[in-house]
Amino acid sequence: MKTTAKLITLLIVLSLGVTSAWALEVGNPKKGxxxxxxxxxxxxxxxxxxxxxxxxxxTQAQWQRFFERDKHGKKPEAWSGLSAEELNDILQYVHDHAADSPQPDTCG
Ligand code: HEC
Known part of the structure; x- marks a missing residue:
């Protein structure tokens, strides 16, 4: 019984981890x-x-880190004309089409 409860907890924790890695909903990928x-x-x-x-x-994690932490640190002024909403749209797009996403995109 105890083991079953532990297993169920483990499964829930794992599935939450997996969904949060994949699902990001911060903006509109088409606008992005x-x-x-x-x-x-x-x-x-x-x-x-x-x-x-x-x-x-x-990768998705690298993009997320870049938008959340780096924020284009090497040339911050390049992003200064973009609103927070626009940056979220861009993050949504690059995240949804990152190297480890279901549909990697070159944005050719
Ligand atoms: C005015 C020019 C300019 C614009 C516009 C610009 N960038 Fe950059 N970006 C740069 C420069 C310069 C670097 C530093 C390149 C280097 O270190 O060799 C850079 C670096 C980066 C890096 C790091 C590259 C790496 O290899 O990790 C990322 C990611 C990035 N930019 C994303 C973006 C995104 C997303 C946008 C649009 C929202 C954008 N940039 C708009 C000039 C620009």
Whole structure:
């Protein structure tokens, strides 16, 4: 009996962990794609100053960390024209199409 309860608890904890890693709902991914093309690709294509970058360049966890902690630390002014809502839309898009997502995207 005790073991069953432990197992059930373990299963619940594991499934919560898995869903939270996959599910992120902070913005609108369609708007995010549009904004990524408009506001990121100007500096993030081959040969441009930021270097080539696409949703599949990073994992979901890396994107989340970048948007939550780094916040474009190497060139903060590049993000200063974007609202918190717009940045959430972009995060939603790159997260949904990251390297370890079901649909990695180059945003070609
Ligand atoms: C004005 C130009 C510019 C714009 C616009 C810009 N970036 Fe950057 N970005 C840079 C530069 C410069 C770096 C630093 C590159 C380096 O260190 O070699 C950088 C670095 C980064 C990095 C780190 C690269 C790495 O290898 O980890 C990420 C991620 C990134 N930018 C994402 C974005 C996103 C997302 C947007 C749009 C919301 C954006 N950038 C808009 C210029 C820009």
């Amino acid at each position: 794609k549009f904004l990524f093309k408009k506001s990121c690709k100007s500096c993030h294509v081959d040969g441009a100053e930021g270097g080539k970058l696409a949703p599949l360049t990073k």
